[in-house]
Amino acid sequence: MVVRPYVSTRTGSGQWMAQRVSAGLLLILAFAHFGIQHFTSDAVSTGLTVAARMHDAWWQAYYVVFIALAMYHGINGVIGILRDYALPPRPRLLAEIILWTVGGVFAAVGIVNILSPRPLGGIKEIYATHGFVAGESRGSPPLAPAIAYDFRAELRELHLLSHYWDQHTSWDEEETDEPFPERLAKSEPVNAESVAKVGKDFDEWALDLIESPAGGVRDTHMTFASPREFALWAANVRKANALARSAATPSPRETAILERLADVPPYRASDRH
Amino acid sequence: MIPPDRGPRSALTNWIPFAAGGGYRWFTGSLAYGLHRVSGLALLVYLIFHILSITKANSADPTAYDLMIRRFQEPDFKVGEVLLYAALLFHGINGLRILFVDFALGSTRFHKRLFWIFAALVLVLLVAGAVPMILHTNVQPLLRDDVLPGGR
Numbered sequence: 001m002v003v004r005p006y007v008s009t010r011t012g013s014g015q016w017m018a019q020r021v022s023a024g025l026l027l028i029l030a031f032a033h034f035g036i037q038h039f040t041s042d043a044v045s046t047g048l049t050v051a052a053r054m055h056d057a058w059w060q061a062y063y064v065v066f067i068a069l070a071m072y073h074g075i076n077g078v079i080g081i082l083r084d085y086a087l088p089p090r091p092r093l094l095a096e097i098i099l100w101t102v103g104g105v106f107a108a109v110g111i112v113n114i115l116s117p118r119p120l121g122g123i124k125e126i127y128a129t130h131g132f133v134a135g136e137s138r139g140s141p142p143l144a145p146a147i148a149y150d151f152r153a154e155l156r157e158l159h160l161l162s163h164y165w166d167q168h169t170s171w172d173e174e175e176t177d178e179p180f181p182e183r184l185a186k187s188e189p190v191n192a193e194s195v196a197k198v199g200k201d202f203d204e205w206a207l208d209l210i211e212s213p214a215g216g217v218r219d220t221h222m223t224f225a226s227p228r229e230f231a232l233w234a235a236n237v238r239k240a241n242a243l244a245r246s247a248a249t250p251s252p253r254e255t256a257i258l259e260r261l262a263d264v265p266p267y268r269a270s271d272r273h
Numbered sequence: 274m275i276p277p278d279r280g281p282r283s284a285l286t287n288w289i290p291f292a293a294g295g296g297y298r299w300f301t302g303s304l305a306y307g308l309h310r311v312s313g314l315a316l317l318v319y320l321i322f323h324i325l326s327i328t329k330a331n332s333a334d335p336t337a338y339d340l341m342i343r344r345f346q347e348p349d350f351k352v353g354e355v356l357l358y359a360a361l362l363f364h365g366i367n368g369l370r371i372l373f374v375d376f377a378l379g380s381t382r383f384h385k386r387l388f389w390i391f392a393a394l395v396l397v398l399l400v401a402g403a404v405p406m407i408l409h410t411n412v413q414p415l416l417r418d419d420v421l422p423g424g425r
Contacts, residue, residue, distance in 0.1 A: 050335075140322055140329070
């Protein structure tokens with residue numbers, strides 16, 4: 001006579017194994033995702049950088065697999081916990097149907113979101129037209145109090161632009177003069193005058209690049225395909241930000257920026273090509 | 274009826290109701306079991322909110338996402354970020370231990386030692402990661418006022 005073990009190894013063994021296989025894959029996917037998003041330069045996450053990544057087929061594949069596996073692993077885990085409470089068959093079936101439906105719906109929302117990014121050019125146009133954002137925000141879930149922010153302040157604007165230049169544009173160190181992050185760091189103390197000076201340098205650098213026909217390195221895998229595209233976009237952002245700042249508090253400083261950039265053509269998505 | 278053997282440590286916690294963990298003999302295995310469930314449920318709830326918040330980056334106004342991400346750098350969400358990191362680390366590394374036990378380590382001789390080795394790994398990584406998180410040198414450093422002396 002064959003003695004069968006008391007523990008159930010006959011039902012649910014497929015799910016048991018699938019839970020472990022998905023766990024092994026998620027170890028890699030989840031730790032890589034968390035590390036990149038919290039401990040690298042990608043921690044500077046904006047609508048523009050997220051959209052740029054969503055336009056990369058490899059990242060899309062990564063996130064689709066990640067969402068599907070994480071949701072499967074999570075819902076399967078909850079069902080495993082429920083199984084420990086030994087519900088009667090009908091409530092148990094009902095609970096499993098509800099859990100898989102809820103998990104499936106949220107996974108579908110995430111996957112559809114990843115697979116249908118808005119055109120990157122349109123997003124860049126929004127920033128170029130309206131400048132950086134100012135306003136109130138809650139978190140998600142929106143239980144915490146709202147706090148107001150202003151990303152248009154010139155110093156923050158220059159730092160963010162320098163980040164986009166550094167991380168989201170290809171440029172040749174020999175050929176292209178690194179414009180402003182290092183100059184800003186060197187110009188101590190940081191005060192209204194030194195920021196205005198770096199801003200002026202930046203505008204002159206950008207205007208030079210906009211007029212250059214070649215525009216340096218081209219790399220269509222980057223958020224900005226060339227230094228020229230970045231310069232045109234950034235000059236438009238500077239213009240829009242200065243316009244918003246001078247609408248709030250008019251000052252000769254903002255007028256000077258607007259005069260410098262008056263002849264900059266508007267940024268269009270087609271400027272990528 | 275013979276009462277269940279809850280082991281020698283149960284006397285310390287017998288005054289706590291059993292449903293709240295009293296009278297239960299906590300040992301490495303049951304501690305890992307309980308924490309694995311709690312962290313797993315927390316990560317599932319987080320995953321759902323995370324999916325919803327990322328859809329904002331792909332909305333008609335992507336700049337709303339910029340504000341939301343900035344909000345996540347405030348102290349209240351910073352606490353949540355460290356807790357999320359702790360849950361992910363524990364669930365992931367304890368999960369690795371489970372994979373070890375299930376597939377590579379048939380013997381039960383080393384379970385406790387393995388638990389403490391992995392627990393030490395969790396603690397080291399938690400401290401190593403939480404310090405830069407709390408000092409917020411890692412997140413949106415470019416948008417913070419306090420790393421930009423002088424302001425505008």
